[in-house]
Amino acid sequence: MPQDLIHPKNNLIGEGGFGTVYKGNLDxxxxxxxxxxxxxxxxxxxxxxFQTEIKTLARVEHCNLVRFIGYVEQDGEKVVVxxxxxxxxxxEHLDCLQGKPLDFAARLDIAIDIAHAVTYLHMYADHPIIHxxxxxxxxxxxxxxxxxxxxxxxxxxxxxxxxxxxxxxxxKGTAGYLDPEYLKTYQLxxxxxxxxxxxxxxxxxxxxxxxxxxxxxxxxxxxxxxIKNFSEGNAKExxxxxxxxxxxxxxxxxxxxxxxxxxxAPTRQNRPCMRRCAEILWRIRKYYRELFxxxxxSVPSQWRNSSSNxxxxxxxxxxxxxxxxxxxxxxxxxxxxxxxxxx
Numbered sequence: 001m002p003q004d005l006i007h008p009k010n011n012l013i014g015e016g017g018f019g020t021v022y023k024g025n026l027d028x029x030x031x032x033x034x035x036x037x038x039x040x041x042x043x044x045x046x047x048x049x050f051q052t053e054i055k056t057l058a059r060v061e062h063c064n065l066v067r068f069i070g071y072v073e074q075d076g077e078k079v080v081v082x083x084x085x086x087x088x089x090x091x092e093h094l095d096c097l098q099g100k101p102l103d104f105a106a107r108l109d110i111a112i113d114i115a116h117a118v119t120y121l122h123m124y125a126d127h128p129i130i131h132x133x134x135x136x137x138x139x140x141x142x143x144x145x146x147x148x149x150x151x152x153x154x155x156x157x158x159x160x161x162x163x164x165x166x167x168x169x170x171x172k173g174t175a176g177y178l179d180p181e182y183l184k185t186y187q188l189x190x191x192x193x194x195x196x197x198x199x200x201x202x203x204x205x206x207x208x209x210x211x212x213x214x215x216x217x218x219x220x221x222x223x224x225x226x227i228k229n230f231s232e233g234n235a236k237e238x239x240x241x242x243x244x245x246x247x248x249x250x251x252x253x254x255x256x257x258x259x260x261x262x263x264x265a266p267t268r269q270n271r272p273c274m275r276r277c278a279e280i281l282w283r284i285r286k287y288y289r290e291l292f293x294x295x296x297x298s299v300p301s302q303w304r305n306s307s308s309n310x311x312x313x314x315x316x317x318x319x320x321x322x323x324x325x326x327x328x329x330x331x332x333x334x335x336x337x338x339x340x341x342x343x
Contacts (some may be wrong), residue, residue, distance in 0.1 A: 198263025
């Protein structure tokens with residue numbers, strides 16, 4: 001029973017709309033996280049979230065996804081048991097609630113971990129899975145700052161290549177991360193997760209939440225504020241104040257923002273797939289490390305100035321990558337157009 005799993009002291013980890021999460025113990029001493037639904041709650045939405053979570057978790061296995069251990073559904077109890085991840089959520093770290101701020105390299109590693117997790121869900125699970133709630137509070141960090149995506153209550157099984165290209169469904173997700181095309185059409189695809197991932201990239205870079213109601217009106221919607229600064233050539237203004245500026249950081253900042261803006265394109269056809277996002281982030285990390293370790297810092301020879309404003313673009317790309325890169329060669333102009341449309 002759940003009471004046998006839960007620690008008697010200091011056991012509360014967090015609370016959400018579904019219920020409460022506790023730290024617990026298995027008989028062999030293994031620490032686990034016990035997600036317990038609110039007692040007496042019998043509405044269909046929470047029942048569906050519970051069933052969706054256990055069905056999804058039971059079908060996935062990846063180092064960047066929280067590992068499923070089991071569940072209990074008995075006498076009104078609804079409990080999901082997963083591995084215990086000890087280092088809090090990504091959002092807590094960005095808010096500096098878990099010690100010192102995350103450095104830039106750690107944030108880049110975390111972005112890649114998340115990209116790998118979502119790529120697995122979209123492409124390598126037994127059946128394509130759309131998470132529908134990719135956000136910083138649904139990313140847990142290990143003691144070595146490896147990321148694990150959690151919370152599959154909103155997940156939906158996607159379509160195989162032989163099936164329809166989208167699912168028509170009720171909108172689920174979190175304000176600030178929701179795909180505007182999905183909101184408008186109720187058509188859900190893997191690209192809705194890509195949009196949310198783009199917002200998460202902006203969050204990682206800026207340290208800000210997607211919606212900041214206490215800030216000046218022009219800065220309330222973080223993605224909109226970032227797009228404006230980027231379109232005006234002021235990308236450095238969007239860097240988290242906790243991160244020191246440097247040539248390597250400034251270089252990676254621009255490249256990550258370019259990827260984020262592609263992910264947040266208004267229509268899904270113009271967004272990259274998650275595997276492509278992971279590939280781009282891998283390359284950014286490689287060149288970031290080269291710049292970081294070089295004295296004096298210098299731009300890698302694999303990247304060239306592509307315009308008078310000094311932006312860097314890769315020229316050693318596969319034919320497929322070249323096609324995708326050509327679509328994004330005017331990212332800054334596109335960002336300005338998007339910002340103008342939103343105003």
